[in-house]
Amino acid sequence: MTTTNRYNDDELINIIQNKIIVESRLILSNSNIICNNSNKLLNATVFKINLLVNNNSYQFYIDSIRQQLRLLDILKDSLNKLFDEITGSYNANYGINEDLVKNRLENILDKLKSVKGIDDHNKTLYHFINQEEVNMIIHNNSDILTSLENDKNTLSSLISSLTISINDFNNKLNQISSNLNSIDKITANINKLIESNNALEQEMALILESLTNHYDQCLESIEFIKVKSNSSEAKLQIFKVLENDYLELPLVYNDLMNINKNLESNCDQIENQNLAQFNSNYQSILNLLDELKIFGLRFKSDQLVQVNKLSDNLKTNLKCLTDINSDINSLVEYYELFIKSFKDLKVELQRRKLYNSKIKSLINEFNIKINNLAENDSSIRHQFLAENGDYLPKNIVSDNSILYNDLPKVEVKFEEENIPDIN
Numbered sequence: 001m002t003t004t005n006r007y008n009d010d011e012l013i014n015i016i017q018n019k020i021i022v023e024s025r026l027i028l029s030n031s032n033i034i035c036n037n038s039n040k041l042l043n044a045t046v047f048k049i050n051l052l053v054n055n056n057s058y059q060f061y062i063d064s065i066r067q068q069l070r071l072l073d074i075l076k077d078s079l080n081k082l083f084d085e086i087t088g089s090y091n092a093n094y095g096i097n098e099d100l101v102k103n104r105l106e107n108i109l110d111k112l113k114s115v116k117g118i119d120d121h122n123k124t125l126y127h128f129i130n131q132e133e134v135n136m137i138i139h140n141n142s143d144i145l146t147s148l149e150n151d152k153n154t155l156s157s158l159i160s161s162l163t164i165s166i167n168d169f170n171n172k173l174n175q176i177s178s179n180l181n182s183i184d185k186i187t188a189n190i191n192k193l194i195e196s197n198n199a200l201e202q203e204m205a206l207i208l209e210s211l212t213n214h215y216d217q218c219l220e221s222i223e224f225i226k227v228k229s230n231s232s233e234a235k236l237q238i239f240k241v242l243e244n245d246y247l248e249l250p251l252v253y254n255d256l257m258n259i260n261k262n263l264e265s266n267c268d269q270i271e272n273q274n275l276a277q278f279n280s281n282y283q284s285i286l287n288l289l290d291e292l293k294i295f296g297l298r299f300k301s302d303q304l305v306q307v308n309k310l311s312d313n314l315k316t317n318l319k320c321l322t323d324i325n326s327d328i329n330s331l332v333e334y335y336e337l338f339i340k341s342f343k344d345l346k347v348e349l350q351r352r353k354l355y356n357s358k359i360k361s362l363i364n365e366f367n368i369k370i371n372n373l374a375e376n377d378s379s380i381r382h383q384f385l386a387e388n389g390d391y392l393p394k395n396i397v398s399d400n401s402i403l404y405n406d407l408p409k410v411e412v413k414f415e416e417e418n419i420p421d422i423n
Helices: 009-052 057-114 131-180 183-226 232-391
Strands: none
Touching: 009 183, 009 232, 057 131, 057 232, 131 232, 183 232
């Protein structure tokens, strides 16, 4: 567009209104849209930066995870201590139990089976004990040992499983912590891009201000040209300034577009590269928190209940094992006394048999002597009657039978006890 002195005021106003103002208004309008969109993009980017980079919950979650892992370590240590106590008590009682069962009980039962009875030599002392009681003790002992071993192994497996889970959580946290080492670099990149965006935003604001000023000048120029008293030279000079600015509008608008592209590129780099890494780490932390929450709920509702049950079972069975050890010990002592008493019984039976024999021998000797005396007495009586019986009145003695009766019979009887022969 070429301007000369031949334009009058109306023609200048017409050119300004229909050409320069129209084009300026369109570019200003588009520039406003671009700047508004850029401002929204910047605000959204800053919001995301504040949400992720400047969010204090990021470190709070890390500290929470570490705290939960420390609690799990304390729980694991408590379970290991419980397991060590139970294992120590189990090993001690198992050693005592093994000695009682393998050595004392089995040995005493073998002795009972080797000692023959008295009346029936096919029977041993083992036939006279309560075998059901022995079998029940041995059976209960076996069941308790099996239950203790199974529960101990189950508790050990639970502790191992807990240890593996804790190690897995620690490895994940260490990986996240390792990724966090790059945060300073990412933050520096973001700050650099933010500084660039601030500068670009300032440039866009200056361009928009320039475009606005140009548009305002167009409106003011029309009013200036309308004033009749203003010189033609002044009017022409104002028109030339507007015309030069008008000719630069495409270049200015193109600069604005390029600045906007750079700003969008920076925002894209912040979001899709730098913030993406932040978000990945942040999401990893949230995922780990969720895993810990689920693990804690599951452990509390399932495994911890099982641990408490196993602990109670182990303590109860250890008490039962101690009681059985006491029962076995008492039983062994009783059977030892049984064998001793049986040996004493054999000695006592032999003694009784001997005394029966001595008494019988003495009574036999006594009876022989009595019989000899009785026979001698009878002979003397008969001789007396033969010599004097015919000369004595029968009533010389009130009970005359006393003269003619024999000596009263004397006999001592002894029923010998039926004492069996002792081998």
